[in-house]
Amino acid sequence: MKEFTFNILVRIQEYSFFRAARHTMAMLMPIAVVGSYFKVLNDLVFTPNGLIYNIFSLDKILSDHIWYAGSFVCRGMVEITFGVFGVYASYFMARYTARLYHKDSTMAGLTAVSIMLFCSYASSSGRDARMPFTASLLQVNALFIALIVGYCVGQVFHLLGKNYSYVKDEGTKVLQKRAGAAALPSFVSLLAGILLGIIIYELQLKLLNSASFNEIVSRIQTTNNFAEVLVLSVVITFLDWLGIGFPLHSLSGTVNNAYTAENLTYTLRHGNSWNVPYKFLGSSLINTYGTMGGASVVLAIIVLMLLIRSNRENEINAKINLLPATFGSTLGFNIGLPLILNPVFLIPSIVIPLINMTLAAAAISLHVIPVCVYQILKGTPGLLVSFFGTNGNWAALIFTILLFLLDIVLLLPVVIFNEKMVTRINNQKKG
Amino acid sequence: MNKKANYKWLVLVVIMLTILSIPSFFWMRKDNNARAERSKSLLSPVIMVPGSSATTERFNQLIDELNKTTFKRHSVIKITVSREAKLTYSGAIGKNDLEPLIIIGFDNNKDGYTNIKKQAKWLNAAFKSLVQNYKFNNFKAFGHSNGGLIWTYWLEHYYAEYSGDIKIKKLMTLGTPYNFNESNINNRTQMLADFIRNRSKLPTYLKVYSLSGGKNYESDGIVPETSVAAGKFIFQNQVKNYTAITVTGEKADHSDLPQNKQVIQAIRQYLLKKPERPLKPNKRKENH
Numbered sequence: 001m002k003e004f005t006f007n008i009l010v011r012i013q014e015y016s017f018f019r020a021a022r023h024t025m026a027m028l029m030p031i032a033v034v035g036s037y038f039k040v041l042n043d044l045v046f047t048p049n050g051l052i053y054n055i056f057s058l059d060k061i062l063s064d065h066i067w068y069a070g071s072f073v074c075r076g077m078v079e080i081t082f083g084v085f086g087v088y089a090s091y092f093m094a095r096y097t098a099r100l101y102h103k104d105s106t107m108a109g110l111t112a113v114s115i116m117l118f119c120s121y122a123s124s125s126g127r128d129a130r131m132p133f134t135a136s137l138l139q140v141n142a143l144f145i146a147l148i149v150g151y152c153v154g155q156v157f158h159l160l161g162k163n164y165s166y167v168k169d170e171g172t173k174v175l176q177k178r179a180g181a182a183a184l185p186s187f188v189s190l191l192a193g194i195l196l197g198i199i200i201y202e203l204q205l206k207l208l209n210s211a212s213f214n215e216i217v218s219r220i221q222t223t224n225n226f227a228e229v230l231v232l233s234v235v236i237t238f239l240d241w242l243g244i245g246f247p248l249h250s251l252s253g254t255v256n257n258a259y260t261a262e263n264l265t266y267t268l269r270h271g272n273s274w275n276v277p278y279k280f281l282g283s284s285l286i287n288t289y290g291t292m293g294g295a296s297v298v299l300a301i302i303v304l305m306l307l308i309r310s311n312r313e314n315e316i317n318a319k320i321n322l323l324p325a326t327f328g329s330t331l332g333f334n335i336g337l338p339l340i341l342n343p344v345f346l347i348p349s350i351v352i353p354l355i356n357m358t359l360a361a362a363a364i365s366l367h368v369i370p371v372c373v374y375q376i377l378k379g380t381p382g383l384l385v386s387f388f389g390t391n392g393n394w395a396a397l398i399f400t401i402l403l404f405l406l407d408i409v410l411l412l413p414v415v416i417f418n419e420k421m422v423t424r425i426n427n428q429k430k431g
Numbered sequence: 432m433n434k435k436a437n438y439k440w441l442v443l444v445v446i447m448l449t450i451l452s453i454p455s456f457f458w459m460r461k462d463n464n465a466r467a468e469r470s471k472s473l474l475s476p477v478i479m480v481p482g483s484s485a486t487t488e489r490f491n492q493l494i495d496e497l498n499k500t501t502f503k504r505h506s507v508i509k510i511t512v513s514r515e516a517k518l519t520y521s522g523a524i525g526k527n528d529l530e531p532l533i534i535i536g537f538d539n540n541k542d543g544y545t546n547i548k549k550q551a552k553w554l555n556a557a558f559k560s561l562v563q564n565y566k567f568n569n570f571k572a573f574g575h576s577n578g579g580l581i582w583t584y585w586l587e588h589y590y591a592e593y594s595g596d597i598k599i600k601k602l603m604t605l606g607t608p609y610n611f612n613e614s615n616i617n618n619r620t621q622m623l624a625d626f627i628r629n630r631s632k633l634p635t636y637l638k639v640y641s642l643s644g645g646k647n648y649e650s651d652g653i654v655p656e657t658s659v660a661a662g663k664f665i666f667q668n669q670v671k672n673y674t675a676i677t678v679t680g681e682k683a684d685h686s687d688l689p690q691n692k693q694v695i696q697a698i699r700q701y702l703l704k705k706p707e708r709p710l711k712p713n714k715r716k717e718n719h
Contacts, residue, residue: 051451051455052451054458055451055454055455055458056454256595261595264466265470268463268466268467268470268471269467269470269471271467303441306437306440306441307437307438307441309437315437319437319440322440322441322444323444326444326447326448374459374463377455380455381448381451383448384448384452384455387452388455388456388459391459391460391463392456392459392460
């Protein structure tokens with residue numbers, strides 16, 4: 001049975017889409033890591049509700065000048081990494097797809113980038129002269145779209161492109177010939193891209209911004225029905241695995257709505273949160289116990305990889321992402337490993353939050369831990385969210401740590417399985 | 432690399448988390464206590480903003496009249512905001528006064544949209560300081576003439592910052608020219624257009640009262656009635672309810688309005704908390 005699953009998963013990984021996606025994300029790992037470090041820095045220090053900014057009263061220590069400069073740099077770096085990640089991703093995705101079939105990969109990449117930018121232009125409804133592109137389509141949270149666009153362009157090159165082999169010292173003439181040879185597939189892809197753009201423009205499709213997932217997000221933020229929370233959690237964690245991070249992203253941090261306000265008011269009046277009106281609010285359960293601000297799956301895998309040490313690349317990856325992942329910035333590792341679109345981690349990424357939330361809900365109804373209602377500062381480490389969200393309840397802290405250890409144990413076979421698979425795929429390449 | 436090397440990293444992270452969580456713990460306790468205090472507070476001030484060319488002394492007569500007939504005296508705080516957003520406080524909140532009157536005036540009290548934007552910013556500086564100094568979770572706003580414009584601008588641009596912790600319950604504007612001196616409602620000034628454009632930011636639980644004076648059939652002598660009435664385009668169908676009242680008779684011209692008996696009556700009736708009257712003896716018996 002195990003061998004059977006193993007073979008199926010290896011087979012899936014061999015599909016051109018997954019192969020190209022894996023290569024793309026490996027290539028983009030450094031960009032994602034830089035982005036996640038700056039994001040952590042921004043969350044902790046350069047946001048008015050950041051953890052370090054508040055607990056060390058940086059507003060009194062840091063001069064406005066330095067703070068604004070730091071904030072400017074951090075936001076800028078996050079913007080040029082995660083903000084336009086789709087541009088990079090579509091380029092490399094088209095490139096690696098075309099390369100699988102020995103086509104002119106650079107031209108494919110450029111075509112994919114122009115299509116992405118055109119779609120982004122088409123969906124910017126404001127027609128604001130200063131902001132011709134909508135960011136939402138290009139963001140890392142819409143990575144899946146970028147990968148699909150890149151893959152389609154790559155496939156067009158596969159079908160229509162001429163075979164191309166790398167030439168050392170290209171002269172202008174060779175280059176002109178190369179551009180000419182890529183004209184047909186580029187033109188066809190661009191035409192398809194324009195059609196897509198027209199559809200987006202005419203229907204005013206807000207492709208994949210937070211608004212498209214408003215329905216799911218607002219449902220999970222307002223539901224107190226535990227079964228519904230579990231179902232929605234499956235949808236959201238699956239989308240996140242796919243590379244559509246908007247729904248999960250909009251649940252991180254403190255959610256403010258009538259329900260959380262009612263819980264908080266109750267708690268402030270009574271001095272404790274044992275009997276708040278909404279005990280199983282989806283937003284609170286998912287972020288505090290389900291994903292634990294990124295700790296339950298990502299940080300657990302990082303810890304395991306640091307301990308198992310069977311694969312050098314994974315270990316390095318884990319090491320550089322340890323710090324940002326601790327503070328809830330998991331994208332560097334999601335892309336670096338990758339976790340996104342990695343069939344081995346599909347089931348664990350969905351199931352582990354479900355297990356965590358079920359245990360937490362049970363503990364809440366048995367009055368082992370109080371409900372998490374207090375506001376959390378930005379950049380609060382995932383493992384401490386429940387502790388601070390309950391105004392320092394020790395039972396909640398211990399419960400979360402035990403949950404984290406359980407997650408590590410559950411993920412141990414998965415990580416070992418993954419290491420084996422990486423070895424197998426590498427060996428096949430050599431063989 | 433030896434096997435211990437990676438434990439080192441994990442231990443480092445655990446140490447770092449522990450060190451970070453100690454100050455976080457105390458910060459959190461303090462912050463949550465302050466939040467609880469604010470949430471339990473019964474203080475509900477009335478914050479008043481005078482119109483252009485007027486100072487914090489503008490409402491003295493109004494306050495005297497108000498206190499003459501009110502069961503409990505309202506204590507008064509006056510804050511003047513300089514052009515550099517420096518605050519000068521005078522007065523104090525009485526010990527048992529749960530409904531103090533706070534008057535916020537500006538060194539630059541000139542007319543015009545650009546000045547109103549600046550004054551809203553200064554109002555915000557004063558409000559921020561009030562929030563830090565006094566624990567209240569709700570308040571009522573009052574604005575005479577341009578004071579109402581400053582409140583409207585503040586609500587649309589600054590209130591969101593506080594709305595989680597502090598609720599504005601009511602806003603009463605008095606002779607506020609929502610369309611400046613324009614008497615034709617079809618000619619919307621830039622300011623009115625902006626107010627209408629941003630109206631969705633006004634809280635839906637807010638109750639608004641717009642009072643106007645009628646010296647003649649067109650205006651209170653300075654502000655056209657249609658300009659005051661233009662407030663409906665901003666508030667109606669956005670806030671909880673919007674009530675327009677016109678006062679005529681003696682002292683119904685623009686600058687007399689704050690001293691007008693009917694206006695004072697309206698403030699008492701609509702803006703202030705209802706006085707808790709002791710139950711009559713026979714009623715008390717019935718309750719037994």
